[in-house]
Amino acid sequence: MISQSMRNALLLATGVLAAGAVFAAGADLGNTTKQATNWVAIAMFAIFVAVTLGITKWAAARTKSAADFYTAGGGITGFQNGLAIAGDYMSAASFLGISGLVFANGFDGLIFSIGWLVGWPVITFLMAERLRNLGKFTFADVAAYRFSQVPMRSFAATGSLVVVAFYMIAQMVGAGQLIKVLFGLEYTFAVVIVGVLMMCYVLFGGMTATTWVQIIKAIMLLTGATFMALAVLFQFGFNPEALFAKAVEVHSKHQAIMAPGALIKDPVSAISVGMALMFGTAGLPHILMRFFTVPSAKEARKSVGWATTWIGYFYILTFIIGFGAIVMLTQDPAAYYVPKMVDGVQAVGADGKPVWDGLRGGGNMAAIHLANAVGGNVFLGFISAVAFATILAVVAGLTLSGASAVSHDLYATVFKHGNADSTSELRVSKITTVCLGIVAVFLGIAFEKENVAYMVMLAFAIACSANFPVLFMSVLWKDCTTKGAVAGGVVGLVASVGLTVLSASVWEAVLKNPKGSAWFPYSSPALFSMTAAFLVIYLVSKMDNSEQAKRERALYPAQKVRSETGVGAATASGH
Amino acid sequence: MANDDIVARIEANPKYHELVRKRSSYSIIMSILMIIAYYGYILLIAFNKEWLGTPLAPGMVTTIGIPLGVGVIVFTIAITNVYVRKANSDFDDMSAEVIREANQK
Structure with missing residues (x-):
């Protein structure tokens, strides 16, 4: 019974990691099996929670106005914000998923991480x-x-909330799956912990607390990953060739792990997925929001400079960690692998050696097991706590951006027509935060048994097809009008969701239609939906000759002066 | 609003248009370089997996694709920071001058 469910879990996990699927799926955590309770990991996580709640208390005293809540009063430095952005972006799925992909397929993990950068x-x-x-x-x-x-x-x-919703569901389900393997606790427990803690951070500490949670988590993740990569390289005298040689020797696919595999099937999918990742990042509301936390354009640029540096460095580390796991976990298979059972006893291969199935806890556990192999139980606890803290921090960032979309855009502007005062706007943000927290917990539980592999990629597809074209054209094209922007954005939103539903990752994997029946053959809709959005914005704006359109075009030069020079830009504090 | 005057003066200053032209062409060239590097790598994988899977030297296991892939990551980090440095020094100096001139008149 146990071995059967374990087998199923492994099949799911390896199924998700089956090259092509994962590129479309966006490093999903898959389904996992509950492990023994890990008290060290729980203790480490408790310390993280205590520290971050302490920071939240400190931040709460400084979060008085709406500006404090949304942007930490604009007082974050470029370096700090760079770390926080990196923290937002380096999710548990990218840490465990990419190192797991490298562990399973070698080279393909590298292609994947380049796409995300x-x-x-x-x-x-x-x-x-x-x-x-x-x-x-x-x-x-x-x-x-x-x-x-x-x-x-x-x-x-709408664009913000839809992206936040899909991204959030993937994170909540990931948290539930992770807690089973990392801490040995129940799925529902994880979802509630994430929901409650995230609400505390955002509700009381606003952007200040959320930013510092991200910074602490980013430093912990970078430190832990650096230690693991160094420990692996140390074993091979810091010679990558020696590491690769050993990995090729022990991996079941041998030299094939050093070459691209099945990850990229057809050029159209490759380009389409590439576009979703490249331009989708520039349309994620929780990332875009971070640019308002710094005092000037100079600091905003520094933020992305640092963020890119840390994220790129982190992806190089995950590649080394994946290869390290290939080499080091096979040295002690009894500790890390599930025995392949035939009629109640472990199967023996033709060479007389015992045969092993996949990794304990699923294919995404490569980095976690490697932590144990290089640093023992305490370091394992540390990395487990970091992996869980990562989800918590990302969910907090998402909630904050969802709350600001509701309070600042919908409440203050759409319903109150810009006449809402800071106090009532702040109150609406806090009410929304509580609502989003409850909704997130509910969705996390509702989607427990569902296949959510497509959701992160869908969030990127919507971000690049709806949010990015509207943002890009309104800032950089003088002839753009309200009608054009809204029409194009809606087309991009509908097309990206519609084509994803019609693609194999939803049509076959979620809706259980027969294999090969998916109407849309490519891994991502981005190439088509983003192009459609730009085209519609262009055509509708061009055809728009209303008085309003003329006024909007006349406002472009002044907007451009401000966007290029920062004259009149919102200042650091004292909004 | 006094701000409108400043905007009008900046608009009338040829230095402002020079700044916009220079910075735009700089960022467009950088974007194109990044797109060539990334899509070049992806299309290489799509069309020539064998070449990327060739060992760097006979007897080695490291393939051409590995340093190239790590190279794309390093290139991404480098090109981003080159732009940030350039924009935060030269372009910001030009921008500050444009704003100063607009405030003086």
């Missing part, structure tokens, strides 16, 4: 300083700068 230069070159110069609290401030407020804000808030 290349959006950052695009943000740096095209968006960062313009966002900082035009916006105040949310990216809708920027998109709606010279446009009709009600339709633009309604659209931008």
Whole structure:
């Protein structure tokens, strides 16, 4: 019975890691099996919680106005914000998922991590300083700068909330799955812990607490990963060739792990997934929001410089960690692998050696097991606590951006037409935070048994097809109008969701239609949905000759002066 | 609002247009370089897996694709920081000058 459910869990985990699927899926954590209770890990996590709640208390005393709540009063430095952005982006799925992918397939993990990194230069070159110069609290401030407020804000808030919802479900389900293997606790328990703690951070400490939770988590994750990579390289005299040689020798796929495998099937999917990752990053509301926490465009640029550096460094570490796991976990298979059972006894291969199935706890546990192999039980506890803290921090960031979309864009602008005072706006943000927390817990429980592998990629597809084109065109194209932007954004949103539903990752994997029946054959809709959004924005704006459109075009030069020079931009504090 | 005057003066200053032109072309060139590096690598994988899987030297296990892939990561970090440095020094100096001139008149 136990071995059967374990087998199923492993099948699911390895199924998710089966190359092609994972590229489309966005390093999903898959399904996991509950392990023995790990008290060291729980204690380490308790320390993290105590420290972060202490910071929240400190932050609460400084969170008085809406500006404090949304942007920490704009008083975060570029370096701090860079770490916090890296913290937002380095999720548990990317740490465990990418190292697990390297463990299973070698080279393909590298392709994957490159994809997740290349959006950052695009943000740096095209968006960062313009966002900082035009916006105040949310990216809708920027998109709606010279446009009709009600339709633009309604659209931008919808885009934000949809992206946040899909990203959040993936994180909550990941938290539930992780706690079973990392701490040996129940799924529901994890979802409630994440929901309650995240609410505490956001509700009482706002952006200040959320930022510091991200910074602490980023430092812990980078330190832990650095130690693991160094421990692996040390064994091989810091010679990567020696590490690779040993990995090729012990891995069941041998030399094949040094070459690209099945990850990239067809060029259209490759380009489409690449576009979703490259431009989707520039449309994620919880990332864009971070640019308003720094005092100037100069610091905004520094933020992305640091963020890109840390994230890229982290991906190089995960590659080494994956290869390290290949080598070191096979040295003690009894500790890390599940025995392959035939008729109640472990199977023996033709060479007389015992045969092993996948990793204990699933394919994504490579990095966790490696932590035990290089640092023993205490370090294992540390890395487990970091992995769980990572989800918590990302969920807090998502909630804050969802809450600001509701309170700043919908409540203050759409319903109150800009006449809401800071106190009532702040109150609405806090009520929304509580609602989002409850919704997140509910969704986490509702989706426990569901396949959520497609959700992070869907969030990226929507971000690049709805949020990014609207933001890009409104800031950089003088002829863009409200009608064009809203029409194009809605087309991008509908197309990206629609095509994802019709693709194999939902049509077959979730809706259980027969294999091969998916109408949309590619791994990501981005190539089509983003192109459609840009095209519709262009055409509708061009055809729009209303008085309103003329006024909006006339406002472009002043918007451009502000976006390029920062004249009149929201200042660091004292909004 | 006094701000409108400043905006109008900045708009009238040829230095402002020079700043926008220079910085835009710089960021567009950088973006194109990044797109070439990334899509070049992806298309290489799509069309020529064998070449990427060739060992760097006979007898080695490290393949051409590994340093190239790590190279794309390092390139991404480098190009981002080059832009940040350039924008935070040269372009910000030009920008500060444009704003100063607008405030003086």
